[in-house]
Amino acid sequence: MSQEKLVEILSEVISDLKQDYLSSKNDELVRVRDQVLKSYYEVKNMSTSSKPFIVGFVDAGFHLYKTDISFIIPIRIGALLRDSDGRLLTVNEVLSKSSVENIVLYSSRRPSGGKYEFRVKVRSANSNSLLFEKPGDDLIASQEINRFVRDFVKPSRKKEPAFFTKFTKYVEGLIELAYAVKLLHKAGEVGLKPKYVVLDGTLIKWFAVEKAGSDRVDGLNIVSALAGTDVGTIKNILWSVVGLSKTTKFTNIARSYRLFQNLKKMSRSLYTTPNVSGGETVCRILSEQLLIPEKRNIVKEIIRVVNRVVYYRNNVYVARFPLTPDSKNVFVLDVHVPEPILSVSDTVKFDVNVATHVRRVLDEVVNELFRIRSKLVVEPPYGYMEVDRIVRFSREESKVFEDTLISLVLSSLEDELADVLVQVFSPTTRMRYGYR
Secondary structure, three states: OOHHHHHHHHHHHHHHHHHHHHHHOOOHHHHHHHHHHHHHEEEEEOOOOOOOOOEEEEEEEEOOEEOOOEEEEEEEEEEEEEOOOOOEEEHHHHHOOOOEEEEEEEEEEEEEOOEEEEEEEEEEOOOOOOOOOOOOHHHHHHHHHHHHHHHHOOHHHHOOHHHHHHHHHHHHHHHHHHHHHHHHHHHHHOOOOOOEEEEEOOHHHHHOOOOOOOOOOOHHHHHHHHHOOOHHHHHHHHOOEEEEEOOOOHHHHHHHHHHHOOOOOOOOOEEEEEOHHHHHHHHHHHHHHHOOHHHHHHHHHHHHHHEEEEEOOOOEEEEEEEEEOOOOOOEEEEEEEOOOOEEEOOOEEEOHHHHHHHHHHHHHHHHHHOOOEOOOOOOOEOOOOHHHHHHOOOHHHHHHHHHHHHHHHHHHOOHHHHHHHHHHHOOHHHHHHOOO
16 A cells, blocks of 8 residues: 555544544533533642652553463562652562562363353462462462352353453452552551552452442452451551553543643643532532433443442442643542442432542642652653563563463373463464464
């Protein structure tokens, strides 16, 4: 294709994209949502934190090796602590534990008497683990998780292969959360407890199994098994765990950008908090929609944008707040809350007490996070991308894992199954499905 023809086609596509975007802004859901968000969020300038404190950053690198009935996921998880002077400290320096923890997550979905059962195994390859402190703790956690899984996931959902994939990724996310909880708990014991721990990504990704299970347990029970800590203690620690997303959906970026666009000249670093004085307006706008029964779903969808439940049984919610460090790129900060700020039943409710508390948390955590920044595009908090480097799988490490896996498949399994799995797990899959 000639360059001239390519430019012609792409110009046409960009024109279509522009028209579709402008049309979408006239959609009733988008119109009402924008009205609500402008009243719900207050935009503020980032400022210098007056009382610096310790912040933790947790991240995990992983690869997926998948068959129709199972996953094998090697995970590298680690953390950095940024002290009040801006120094980055490893877990080994603070707690004399492995700076990077190597974990293998195995999950399977197999038929059983006309039904399907999920099975999960979590194994740590480190002898000096932060998450699993004593030998055998990982096996005990695996047994507990499987007991919860039997209660947690409805039999009807276990029939769905796509749900099995979602559930496995959910467990991987809960491992990161359990590691953050353990870091907060153990660092506190040695007097270096971070005031907040930041997870790379949204806390909403652990919402993938909404209404999937019974009322007896939820995801926090799995975190409890992984961390070896009771659910009540975990809930108390959870309010200090936040999520920071550097990538998000187009719609999230677009609506966040509209919040900031009129204020960019005031400051290039902006963040949002709940606007307590705007709560009455938000309730009025949404209550007008509630008067029309078929628009109830519009109200629910808008409320899900700003906050939603993530652990049903334990009443834990996540509230979301866009921010921009450089007036161009949008991050989203997630915080755990014990009650929703905005909710709907017969009426729409704005909880002033929760909103006031969250404002204090955001003013504190955002200004401290961005007090020191990495000299990178988008200016992320110092420590946020640095932990990514220590947990990312190198090409050599991926090859060692893959070669070991294939070698054991060949030496341990019958020819037919071995040949099938070698093709699934080996680099030849890249030729069949494209390079990754």
